[in-house]
Amino acid sequence: MTETAPDGADGSHPSSDRTRSNGAEPLLEVRNLRKYYEDGGGLLDRVLGREATSVKAVDGISFDVREGETLGLVGESGCGKSTTGETLLRLREATGGTVAFDGEEVFDLDDTSMAAFRRRAQIVFQDPFSSLDPRMTVGAVVAEGMRIHGLPESDPTVGTDAEITVGEGIDRMVEVDVADDIDRVVDPENGVARVPVTVRQGEDGPEATVGVHEDLLGATVEEGENELRVEVTVTGSEGAVRRARAGELLERVGLSADQIDRYPHEFSGGQRQRVGIARALALDPDFIVLDEPVSALDVSVQAQVLNLLDDLQDEFGLTYLFIAHDLSVVRHICDRVAVMYLGRIAELGPTDEIFENPDHPYTEALLASVPRAEVSEQGRRVATLSGDVPSPRNPPSGCRFRTRCPKVIPPEDVEIEQAAFRAVMNLREAVEGGDLDPEAVREVGPADYREQEVPGLDGENAAVVDEALEAAAGGDLDGAAETLRERFETVCETTEPDATPGRDDTVIACHLHE
Numbered sequence: 001m002t003e004t005a006p007d008g009a010d011g012s013h014p015s016s017d018r019t020r021s022n023g024a025e026p027l028l029e030v031r032n033l034r035k036y037y038e039d040g041g042g043l044l045d046r047v048l049g050r051e052a053t054s055v056k057a058v059d060g061i062s063f064d065v066r067e068g069e070t071l072g073l074v075g076e077s078g079c080g081k082s083t084t085g086e087t088l089l090r091l092r093e094a095t096g097g098t099v100a101f102d103g104e105e106v107f108d109l110d111d112t113s114m115a116a117f118r119r120r121a122q123i124v125f126q127d128p129f130s131s132l133d134p135r136m137t138v139g140a141v142v143a144e145g146m147r148i149h150g151l152p153e154s155d156p157t158v159g160t161d162a163e164i165t166v167g168e169g170i171d172r173m174v175e176v177d178v179a180d181d182i183d184r185v186v187d188p189e190n191g192v193a194r195v196p197v198t199v200r201q202g203e204d205g206p207e208a209t210v211g212v213h214e215d216l217l218g219a220t221v222e223e224g225e226n227e228l229r230v231e232v233t234v235t236g237s238e239g240a241v242r243r244a245r246a247g248e249l250l251e252r253v254g255l256s257a258d259q260i261d262r263y264p265h266e267f268s269g270g271q272r273q274r275v276g277i278a279r280a281l282a283l284d285p286d287f288i289v290l291d292e293p294v295s296a297l298d299v300s301v302q303a304q305v306l307n308l309l310d311d312l313q314d315e316f317g318l319t320y321l322f323i324a325h326d327l328s329v330v331r332h333i334c335d336r337v338a339v340m341y342l343g344r345i346a347e348l349g350p351t352d353e354i355f356e357n358p359d360h361p362y363t364e365a366l367l368a369s370v371p372r373a374e375v376s377e378q379g380r381r382v383a384t385l386s387g388d389v390p391s392p393r394n395p396p397s398g399c400r401f402r403t404r405c406p407k408v409i410p411p412e413d414v415e416i417e418q419a420a421f422r423a424v425m426n427l428r429e430a431v432e433g434g435d436l437d438p439e440a441v442r443e444v445g446p447a448d449y450r451e452q453e454v455p456g457l458d459g460e461n462a463a464v465v466d467e468a469l470e471a472a473a474g475g476d477l478d479g480a481a482e483t484l485r486e487r488f489e490t491v492c493e494t495t496e497p498d499a500t501p502g503r504d505d506t507v508i509a510c511h512l513h514e
C-alpha cells in the first residue's frame with residue numbers, strides 16, 4: 001500500500017522557525033499534577049508479603065501550554081509522559097494537583113462543561129493499529145465523535161447567505177431565505193456560509209438548484225405575485241451531514257473521501273494515523289495531545305505526518321502537547337520542550353535553548369543519545385546515559401536522577417574526582433540495597449576491592465571507603481552504609497531540587513543551577 005501525502009512529500013521537516021507562541025497566554029495550566037497507580041504492588045511485594053507501594057508515574061509536575069504553541073514532553077520510556085497526557089485530559093483520574101483549561105478547572109467541571117472540554121481537547125494515540133476499531137469503517141471512526149457530541153452543530157455567530165444566479169426568462173424579483181444551520185454543511189468564509197443558488201424557468205414553473213452539496217442542501221421555490229420566494233435548507237439527514245464532513249476531513253488529512261467505507265486494515269500505518277488525526281479534528285478542537293504520533297511509523301512516513309500536523313496547527317489554530325521519546329522529532333515540531341524524568345520535570349525551555357545549551361545533566365545525557373546529523377555537533381562532548389531507570393514505585397530521594405547523574409555534587413569539604421565520586425555513589429547504592437556480597441570483599445580484601453571497584457580514591461576518601469568495606473566484609477552492611485553516608489552524603493540525595501528559573505525562559509530542577 002502506498003502512502004498518500006500531499007504535504008512534505010520530499011521528506012522535509014516542518015520549519016523549525018517556530019515563534020508563533022511568543023507571548024501567548026496559557027491555554028492549559030498544569031500545577032503539581034500527580035498520578036499514582038495503586039495496582040496491588042509488584043510481584044516481589046506480593047511474594048514477600050510487603051505492603052503494596054503505588055507506582056508514582058507522575059509525581060508533581062507543573063507547566064503551561066501556551067495558546068497556539070507545540071510543547072514537547074520528552075523522556076525515556078516509563079517516565080510518565082503518556083500518563084501525564086491522559087491524566088490532564090481526564091481520561092485517567094488524577095491523584096492530585098490541578099489542570100486549568102482556558103481558565104476553567106478541568107477536575108471540577110460538571111457534566112455539561114465536561115462535554116465541552118471533551119470536544120475541545122482531543123488525543124491522537126501512538127499506535128494507529130490498536131487505536132482504531134477494526135470493525136468500523138474509517139468514515140464511522142471519524143464520524144463517531146460527531147455523533148456522540150451532536151456535531152456538526154450550527155454556530156449562531158456564523159451568517160448564512162446565498163449568491164443567486166437568475167436565468168431563462170425569470171424577470172421577477174427573487175427573495176432568498178437561507179436556513180441558519182447551513183454552516184453545518186458549508187464551511188464559512190469570513191464568518192459567512194454562502195450557498196450558490198441558480199433560479200431558472202423549468203417546464204412546470206420556476207425551479208431553484210443549489211450549487212454545492214446538492215445531496216445535503218435543497219432549495220424550494222414559491223411563486224408570489226411579483227416575486228419568487230426561494231428557501232435553502234439542509235435536507236440531508238444528520239448521518240449524511242456527518243458522513244460528508246467525515247469525507248472532507250479524510251481529504252484534509254491527505255486521504256480520499258472515496259476511502260470512507262474502507263476498514264482500518266485496508267490502510268498503511270501512516271494512513272491509519274491520518275485517520276486518527278481526522279478523528280481528533282472532527283470535533284473542531286482547540287488542543288490536541290499527540291502521544292508519540294509518529295513513533296510507530298516508518299522514518300520515511302514520519303516527516304509527512306509531522307508536516308501534516310504542522311499545517312493543521314496553522315489552519316485550525318491548534319495547540320499541541322507533543323509527547324515523544326525521540327528528541328530528533330521534537331526539535332522540528334516543538335516551540336518549547338519539557339524534559340521528564342521519573343515522574344518529574346527536569347528542565348523546560350524553548351526548543352533551541354534545550355538543544356543548544358541544555359542545563360540539566362539528564363537533558364545533556366538524553367541529547368547524547370540522539371544521532372547527530374550536523375557535523376558541527378558531532379564533536380560535542382556529552383555525558384552518556386548509563387544504568388537503569390529506577391523504579392517509580394520507590395524513586396530515589398532528593399534528585400531522582402542522582403543515581404545515574406554524571407555530575408552528582410560531592411559534599412563541599414570532600415575533594416574528589418567526578419568519576420570516583422560516581423563510583424562511591426554506586427558502592428553506597430549496593431551497600432544500602434543489600435546488593436554487596438561480603439564474601440566478594442573478603443576474598444580480595446577491602447583495599448584491593450576498593451582499587452578494583454572504586455578506583456581513583458586517595459587520602460581520607462580511600463580510608464573511609466576501606467573502613468566501610470571492612471565492616472561490610474564482616475557482614476555489617478548497616479555499619480558500612482553509615483560510614484559511607486557520613487562522609488559522602490550529597491545534597492543531591494538529601495534535598496529535592498526546586499524547579500528554578502534558568503536562562504532565557506527556561507526552568508531547571510538541579511542543584512548545580514541554584
Ligand SMILES: Nc1ncnc2c1ncn2[C@@H]1O[C@H](COP(=O)(O)OP(=O)(O)OP(=O)(O)O)[C@@H](O)[C@H]1O
Pocket residue numbers: 037039055056057075076077078079080081082083084325392
Ligand atoms: N495502568 C497502569 N498500572 C500500573 N502502572 C502503570 C499503568 N500505566 C502505566 N504504568 C506505569 O507508570 C509509569 C509511567 O508510564 P507511562 O506509560 O506514563 O510512561 P511513558 O513515559 O509514556 O512511557 P512509554 O513511552 O513507554 O509509554 C511506568 O512505570 C508504567 O509501568
